[in-house]
Amino acid sequence: AKGAGRGTHRFFDWIMSSRLQARRDMEAELRAALARDELELFYQPQVAATGGVVGFEALVRWRHPERGLVSPAEFIPVAEESGLIVPLGEWVLRTACAEAMRWPEPVRVGVNLSAAQFAGRDLHASVLAALQGSGLPAERLELEITEAVVLKDSPEVVSTLRRIRALGVRVALDDFGTGYSSIAYLRSFPLDKIKIDRSFVRDVAHSESAAAIVRAISMLGATLGLTLNAEGVETDAQLAQLRRLGCAELQGFLFSAPRPAHDVPQLLRELAVC
Ligand code: C2E
Ligand code: CA
Ligand code: CA
Ligand code: CA
Numbered sequence: 001a002k003g004a005g006r007g008t009h010r011f012f013d014w015i016m017s018s019r020l021q022a023r024r025d026m027e028a029e030l031r032a033a034l035a036r037d038e039l040e041l042f043y044q045p046q047v048a049a050t051g052g053v054v055g056f057e058a059l060v061r062w063r064h065p066e067r068g069l070v071s072p073a074e075f076i077p078v079a080e081e082s083g084l085i086v087p088l089g090e091w092v093l094r095t096a097c098a099e100a101m102r103w104p105e106p107v108r109v110g111v112n113l114s115a116a117q118f119a120g121r122d123l124h125a126s127v128l129a130a131l132q133g134s135g136l137p138a139e140r141l142e143l144e145i146t147e148a149v150v151l152k153d154s155p156e157v158v159s160t161l162r163r164i165r166a167l168g169v170r171v172a173l174d175d176f177g178t179g180y181s182s183i184a185y186l187r188s189f190p191l192d193k194i195k196i197d198r199s200f201v202r203d204v205a206h207s208e209s210a211a212a213i214v215r216a217i218s219m220l221g222a223t224l225g226l227t228l229n230a231e232g233v234e235t236d237a238q239l240a241q242l243r244r245l246g247c248a249e250l251q252g253f254l255f256s257a258p259r260p261a262h263d264v265p266q267l268l269r270e271l272a273v274c
Contacts, residue, residue: 027082030075034088038063041095042258045267046110046229046251049243052274053267055108055142057251058096059258086120089113093126097134097141099261104273108140110172115148124163131167138168142193145171147179150189161190172229177213186224194221196247198232205237211245218246
């Protein structure tokens with residue numbers, strides 16, 4: 001039995017080390033991908049409740065030479081662990097601003113930020129450089145931060161965000177309702193928008209409690225002067241309910257999945273500019 005136990009142990013060691021190796025391989029590959037320009041941004045429209053596109057969220061993809069299109073769910077965690085997320089995030093910021101310059105005037109671009117980008121290099125300087133390098137007006141850039149950033153509750157993070165907002169850049173709180181951040185943060189944090197997480201949106205048309213939560217967030221947002229975005233809208237029933245509950249902005253497969261940059265003009269024709 002002891003021998004078998006040791007064998008099992010070795011087997012798990014082998015699994016663990018091959019997993020670790022797979023991570024290292026992916027990390028090295030991702031580093032090369034950044035240098036070789038294999039990353040690409042897809043864009044998903046954000047639609048006003050009254051109709052028309054107000055912006056597009058930039059979502060990164062990895063066009064892998066053998067594996068095809070790799071989802072960020074696979075490589076963002078590796079990038080986060082290795083610190084590669086900082087240069088990757090800067091590439092996303094620069095590229096999104098440059099691509100948004102080709103869109104009609106009021107249409108904004110939303111860029112996801114990792115918490116690590118607040119700890120790494122000077123984020124304010126990176127944002128300013130992306131705006132100046134592209135010529136994109138600050139008002140057309142919106143940064144999406146997660147509750148992980150809010151939860152740090154650090155004076156440095158708050159002051160960085162204030163300086164970035166002073167440029168005219170907007171700040172949205174992503175995945176709202178999924179983490180542990182208290183609603184008290186909504187008062188003290190420099191924000192323009194709340195993005196209600198997909199998990200509430202999924203149930204909003206048939207669950208009284210999901211609808212009640214969205215209604216409460218909506219009232220809170222209105223009081224605090226925050227725009228409300230609902231993510232992951234897939235059905236007409238969800239759309240109708242979210243409109244009733246006061247969501248100003250909607251995003252999801254119902255309008256469009258994230259599409260390559262060259263599809264943006266067509267999406268703007270189909271959905272019209274707000
Ligand atoms: P997220 O920021 O919450 O982005 C929304 C995700 O929901 C996207 O997945 C999008 O494709 C998906 N989605 C949109 N509409 C629907 C819908 O109607 N139904 C369903 N089921 N899903 C929908 P994606 O593109 O795979 O991105 C996953 C996550 O990866 C993002 O979640 C974000 O956290 C992260 N990510 C993507 N791009 C970046 C980036 O440039 N930087 C950072 N730091 N993270 C990124
Ligand atoms: Ca997001
Ligand atoms: Ca989200
Ligand atoms: Ca997310």
